Each structure stands twice: as structure tokens, then as C-alpha cells.
Amino acid sequence: MTMTEWACRYLMGLGQTWHIEDGGPDPALRDLFRDPARSLPDLWGLHTGEDAYWLIEAKGGNVRKNSLDEGWHQLKEGSKILHSYQHRLILCGASVQRQGDLFLTIDHERHSGKPPSAAHRESSSRPQSVGVSEDYIGNSDDALMGAARTQMLVYLAMRSAPRQRVRAVGVSADRSTHRARFGGLTTPLERVGSTQEMRRAARARTENEDARRALSRSMGLDDFLSYRIPGTELRLGMSRSLFAACAQLHREDALIAERTPGLRAEDQRVADEPADEDLQEERRRRERHLFRDQQEELRTRVALRVRNAYEQGAERTWRELLANGQEPALDLEEHPGLLESATSETYLAVRQEDLPYEDR
Incomplete structure (x- = not known):
């Protein structure tokens, strides 16, 4: 699945992916996508460049023709449900050989139909x-x-990160300066002059960190928490508002999981017990559906709580938001060679020297 996400999202430009068993892209087709009698692909996503839905099946392990044929059958079943929409079928097979070689195969097929953007204009109930x-x-x-x-995985990584490895970076509090534009999903901060100017002004006015923190806020800088993800060259981050929203959503999901039989670790089958894999998968599918049903049933109430957390987060300090109760170091310095970008609520940075040569 990891190789499939990498290939579809980072090589071919697909957006966020979702498990198809949660209902698929169209609420009107939800029951068909959740029918346990159907053998369907793993994931779906929306490729905005193609204006088409993607149905994706991932096969891993010792991949052979029979498993790929099975995956293509699953994709065709999904295509029967989504036939009225423009969509593409993607089959990824990843396999590691005994000598350590890794290979990836990708098969695809495009189907014509109504573009998702047109469907969205016709009905506000669509994503x-x-x-x-x-x-x-x-x-x-x-x-x-x-x-x-x-952003939940990023939130969990930052929440558990060692204190000395996270820092707060100054980003313009004017969200309109880093909305999606410049032909991409993020805005390079070197193109947002206000952020660089306010950082320089705050550095020049005082060297005391607490004074800088108060001054930078009064000047219009927000402080995004950031963390270099271990094993990667990326430093990711988010605003206080989004961090608070993620924390609230995580708490709500945890409460639902506690009430869902089978999702707790103590409910899982002991590894050395004999088991029928098909029955185990069917049981896990039922448990996941029950969990998703509970999420959907409580969605309105949970959304209100997440909204409140988001709005209140803007007024809270990192000391209040972080479990360790400590304020992260504020970084307003210039870092030559560091490429920074932001969206309305998130931050991404990478050193130029860590990029592939052709992308520098």
C-alpha cells in the first residue's frame, strides 16, 4: 500500500485517497460500495488535473499473474458502480524478491463519463x-x-516528538497570502514578502525570545509548530488552530473506538490461534463498518466540537496545546538553502541540497 500511495500521489499527482469500503466518492452509491458481497478495490481518490476519480487496487508480497488478475477483477467491479463518472482504474503490484530487488508494476485504464467537477456543481452533497x-x-x-x-498522522508525529526537535516558525497570519496558487498546492514563502519582512523586523527589534514571540504576533506573524519527520528530509508543520482541531478529532475517534467491539487490542485474536483468513477479514470489515457508521452518526456533534477547538486554538498558546506544557523554541532566523512553503494551515520545508539534482 505504501508503494501504491507513493506512485499515485507523488509520481502521478493524485490527491488524498480514501478507503473505498467507507462508501466511495458519491453518497448516492454508498450502499453499493459498502456491499460485503462485492469484491472491490482498496482505495479511491480524485485527480483534479484529470478531473476524474481514480479507483486503486494494491497487491503486494509475492505478486504473480493470478493476484494481478484478481486485482483487475476488483477494479472492474468498482467500475460497474462508478460507470456514470469519468474515472481511471489503477492496479499496482509491488514485490520484493529473495535477492532484495524491489519492483513495481502499474496497469491503468481510463473510462469516460461525467466529470466530477460537473457533478459537484450540480449537487452540494458531493465532496x-x-x-x-x-x-x-x-x-x-x-x-x-x-x-x-x-493531517492526523502529522499531528500524532508532532504530539509525540521530543521537545528539543520541534520548533515554532513564523508564518504570516494573513491566510490569503498562502492559499493554493502559483500552479501548486502550496505557496513558496519566498514569494510572500510579508513573512520575510516581519521575521527580519522582529529579529531586529529584540533578542529576547518571549519578547519576540509577543512582538511577532502583534506584527501579524503566526507561529506554526514544525517537526522534521524521522527518516525523511521533510519538515512538516501546522497552525495552532489546526493542531487543536486534530487533537479534538483524535479524542472523538478514540471514544468511538472504545465503544466499538473488536477494535481494542485486547479483543484481537492471539497470534498462535488457528484462524480462517477469510472469516477474519470479514470480521474486521464488519468492525470497520461499525466504526464508520458511528462516526457518521455522530458527525454533526463531532464537527461542532472540532469547529470550536479550531476557533479557540487560535487564541491558545503552544504551552496550552502541547502535552509537555512547554513552549517550543521560536525560529525567525534566515536559513540559506531552506525552501519553505505553506498552505492556509500547514507548513512544509526541505533543504535545497536534499532535493534530487534535477529538481533543484
Whole structure:
């Protein structure tokens, strides 16, 4: 699955992916995508460049022709449900050989139909199909919930990071300066002059960190928490508002999981017990459906709590938001060779020397 995500999202430009068993892209087709009698692919996503839905099946391990044929059959079953929409079928097979070689195969097939963007204009009940969900957080609870869930792994990584490895970076509090534009999903901060100017001004006025923190806020700088993800060259981050929203959503999901039989570790089958893999998978599928049903049933109440956390987060300090109760170091310095970018609520940085030579 990791190789499939890498290939589809980072090589071919697909956006966020979702498990198809949660209902697929169209609420009207939800019951068909959740039918346990159907053998369907793993994931779906929206490719905004193609204006087409993608149905994706991942096969791993000792991949052979029979497993790939099975994957293609699953994709065709999904295509029967999504036939009225423009969509593409993607089959990825990843295999590691005994000598350590890794190979990846990708088969694809495009199907014509109604573009998702046209369907979105016709019905407000469909998922947001254009732009970055963060750009719509201010007036859409669906966008806020989507952004919080998309950033959940980043939130969990930062929440558990050693204190000395996280820092707060100054980013313009004017969200309109780093909405999706310049032909990409993020805005390079070197193109947002206000951020660099305010950083320089705050550095020049005082060397005391607490004074800098108060001054930078009064000048219009927000402080995004950032953390270099271990094993990668990326430093990722997010605003206080989004961090608070992620924390609230995580708490709500944990409460639902506690009430869902089978999801707790003590409910899992002991490894040395004999088991029928098909029955185990069917049981796990039922448990996941029950969990998703509970999420959907409580969605309105949870969305209100997440919204409140998001709005209150802007007024809270990192000391209040972080479990260790300590304020992270504020970084307003210039770092030659560091390429920074931001969206409305997130931050990404990478050193130029860490990029592939052709991308520098």
C-alpha cells in the first residue's frame, strides 16, 4: 500500500485517497460500495488535473499473474458502480524478491463519463472537488473535518516528538497570502514578502525570545509548530488552530473506538490461534463498518466540537496545546538553502541540497 500511495500521489499527482469500503466518492452509491458481497478495490481518490476519480487496487508480497488478475477483477467491479463518472482504474503490484530487488508494476485504464467537477456543481452533497480543503475551512465544517483527518498522522508525529526537535516558525497570519496558487498546492514563502519582512523586523527589534514571540504576533506573524519527520528530509508543520482541531478529532475517534467491539487490542485474536483468513477479514470489515457508521452518526456533534477547538486554538498558546506544557523554541532566523512553503494551515520545508539534482 505504501508503494501504491507513493506512485499515485507523488509520481502521478493524485490527491488524498480514501478507503473505498467507507462508501466511495458519491453518497448516492454508498450502499453499493459498502456491499460485503462485492469484491472491490482498496482505495479511491480524485485527480483534479484529470478531473476524474481514480479507483486503486494494491497487491503486494509475492505478486504473480493470478493476484494481478484478481486485482483487475476488483477494479472492474468498482467500475460497474462508478460507470456514470469519468474515472481511471489503477492496479499496482509491488514485490520484493529473495535477492532484495524491489519492483513495481502499474496497469491503468481510463473510462469516460461525467466529470466530477460537473457533478459537484450540480449537487452540494458531493465532496469538495477543487482547491485545497484548508482554503474552505472558514465556512465549511466538511472542509475542516477533511483537513484535520488528512493531517492526523502529522499531528500524532508532532504530539509525540521530543521537545528539543520541534520548533515554532513564523508564518504570516494573513491566510490569503498562502492559499493554493502559483500552479501548486502550496505557496513558496519566498514569494510572500510579508513573512520575510516581519521575521527580519522582529529579529531586529529584540533578542529576547518571549519578547519576540509577543512582538511577532502583534506584527501579524503566526507561529506554526514544525517537526522534521524521522527518516525523511521533510519538515512538516501546522497552525495552532489546526493542531487543536486534530487533537479534538483524535479524542472523538478514540471514544468511538472504545465503544466499538473488536477494535481494542485486547479483543484481537492471539497470534498462535488457528484462524480462517477469510472469516477474519470479514470480521474486521464488519468492525470497520461499525466504526464508520458511528462516526457518521455522530458527525454533526463531532464537527461542532472540532469547529470550536479550531476557533479557540487560535487564541491558545503552544504551552496550552502541547502535552509537555512547554513552549517550543521560536525560529525567525534566515536559513540559506531552506525552501519553505505553506498552505492556509500547514507548513512544509526541505533543504535545497536534499532535493534530487534535477529538481533543484
